[in-house]
Amino acid sequence: MHKLPRRRTAARIYTDEDSDLRWLKGKTCAVIGFGAQGRAHALNLRDSGIAVVVGLYRESKSRVAARRAGLKVVDTPEAVHRADVIFLALPDTKMPEVYKKEIAPYLRLGQTLLVAHGFAIHYGTLVPRKDVDVVMVAPKGLGPMVRREFAKGRGVPALIAVHQNRSRHAKRTALAWAKGIGCTRAGVIETTFREETETDLFGEQAVLCGGTSALIRAGFETLVRAGYPPELAYFECLHELKFIVDLIHEAGINGMRALISDTAKWGELTVGPRIVDATVRRKMEAALREIRSGKFAREFIHEMKSGQPGYRKLLREARRHPIETVGRRLRGLMSWRGKNKRN
Numbered sequence: 001m002h003k004l005p006r007r008r009t010a011a012r013i014y015t016d017e018d019s020d021l022r023w024l025k026g027k028t029c030a031v032i033g034f035g036a037q038g039r040a041h042a043l044n045l046r047d048s049g050i051a052v053v054v055g056l057y058r059e060s061k062s063r064v065a066a067r068r069a070g071l072k073v074v075d076t077p078e079a080v081h082r083a084d085v086i087f088l089a090l091p092d093t094k095m096p097e098v099y100k101k102e103i104a105p106y107l108r109l110g111q112t113l114l115v116a117h118g119f120a121i122h123y124g125t126l127v128p129r130k131d132v133d134v135v136m137v138a139p140k141g142l143g144p145m146v147r148r149e150f151a152k153g154r155g156v157p158a159l160i161a162v163h164q165n166r167s168r169h170a171k172r173t174a175l176a177w178a179k180g181i182g183c184t185r186a187g188v189i190e191t192t193f194r195e196e197t198e199t200d201l202f203g204e205q206a207v208l209c210g211g212t213s214a215l216i217r218a219g220f221e222t223l224v225r226a227g228y229p230p231e232l233a234y235f236e237c238l239h240e241l242k243f244i245v246d247l248i249h250e251a252g253i254n255g256m257r258a259l260i261s262d263t264a265k266w267g268e269l270t271v272g273p274r275i276v277d278a279t280v281r282r283k284m285e286a287a288l289r290e291i292r293s294g295k296f297a298r299e300f301i302h303e304m305k306s307g308q309p310g311y312r313k314l315l316r317e318a319r320r321h322p323i324e325t326v327g328r329r330l331r332g333l334m335s336w337r338g339k340n341k342r343n
Contacts, residue, residue, distance in 0.1 A: 036143025038089030055079025
């Protein structure tokens, strides 16, 4: 029996009934940037009846896409000047410079800064003015999913957090924004900037991106080195993963277990813990310590500022892995596969 220490009572889940979209009515919401999250938030808010303006630098290629979507587009300083709530829909690496040059000089008392991830503020690469509210609304889904689920009358869950509450209404703003983009339909949990940042980084590194891709490659390499065809290794270690993840997403791990064969269940229960054992958990704990201490952030920021030599080298090596060559060929045979179209 795997017992974990009980740290706190269950988190409260906020829904549509707990949020008031009218709080944003009569206000202007500026979305700075028009990437995946920026596009989703801007369109969802607009469709919820909120006044939205998109702020982009003059040469941005996203201006055409935003205008074609029917959104008002202005220069970033102008968007900040017009807005009551300003969403920084920017990458962690670009956010500090854009804030310093194009946002901070144009802020005024009573405005709200909103982010979808706490990295820049938690690690101090962006230090907001003290006379504005600072909140976070972090959908637990990629931008296209946030838009797609909203268009279907549904939503993705989200986290909210308050970093600065100058107006004493910061949480109300965060909940209204979450409702405007559809997240209160699925449920919203209140957290802190520190908790969101650290758990998000850990999840990406140890499980969702780093852990999963490393496990896939290790399984593929094990089969190929043992003499099995790389095509079989690709199907068993990568292609079929989606089916299992879909089951887990729909019904949890135990629900997935109920739908697989007895052979698969026995292997999962007896061999899985030997693969992800105490050694792996100790390495996960070490990764979490580096996140909590700021070591990971410092190394990442330094790499981004120093021309990204190590980052680019690792990307090149990852692209050359044999699983990528095999995968491109096999995916090309499945002509019926298509990317989800953005709504």
